[in-house]
Amino acid sequence: MKQQTRAIYITVALLIALLFIGCIGIPLISGSHFSVKSNWNIIAGGNDKGQGTKPDDTGKNAGKPDVLTESEESIARRAALKEDLDKGLFILVNKQNPVDSSYKPNDLTAIKYFAADRSEVGRYLRAEAAEAFNLLSETAAEEGHQIVVTTAYRSYAFQSTLYNNYVKIHGQQEADTFSAQPGKSEHQTGLAADVSSPSVNYQLTKDYINTPEGKWLNDNAYRFGFIIRFPKGKEDITGYMYEPWHIRYVGKTAAKEIFDKGFTLEEYLEKEI
Ligand SMILES: [Zn+2]
DSSP states (O other): OHHHHHHHHHHHHHHHHHHHIIIIIHHHHHHHHHHHHHHHHHHHHHOTTSOOOOOOTTOTTTTOOHHHHHHHHHHHHHHHHHHHHHTTTTOOOSSSSOOOTTOOOTTEEEOSOBOTTSOGGGOEEEHHHHHHHHHHHHHHHHTTOOOEEEEOOOOHHHHHHHHHHHHHHHOHHHHHHHSOOTTSOGGGGTOEEEEEOGGGTTOOOGGGGGSHHHHHHHHHGGGGTEEEEEOTTOHHHHSSOOEEEEEEEOOHHHHHHHHHHTOOHHHHHHHTO
């Protein structure tokens, strides 16, 4: 009888234990399983290649749509660059890539801020670049710096006169280091401008980078879609000496990437576009 009673007690205890696990334990395990699966689906769905990132053991990535955001940014970047490419903002004009003598942009627009003693015919940029420069100049002024255009657009004929004068004074070899032969100047694209400030008496000089205006331009031009086109140390790539005053409009997306990566336009077009 005693053994039978003990067996009954043990059976009842086991039944109670099983009921306890059945009510509490199993839902916990199930809940955990579905939770992980749910997170995995969200992350996997966010990747445009259809390959998700497995949630790690710490649950750090759980529920965070990082991959989704990055993918959207990448798509937006491609769209912005395509738009700027179609607008002709990445036109490359240098010693190896001349532009036709008859090339003239059809949307040249007068800029608002310029050095008063320079030729009036050089006070134009393509519409979008002119608007961007006006904003650059106004923002610089708000921060205490006067930055104005000395020459922006130059026609083929204008560049011919300028270059031939430099050759007469300096000889061709020297002239070629700082002045473009006609057809090889990006000033003809209406996307480039030489700028200066009162602190260097509106001259174009390497000392510009040592002035507050030149530093501001160097650090902020990209915010308005411009790059310093002939950077220091890249003379072998651009074919020109360092010109802290020569800015080139490429649109905000490319300008920021060029600024962040320290590229020239030549390197950027080869590696990124
Ligand atoms: Zn220039």
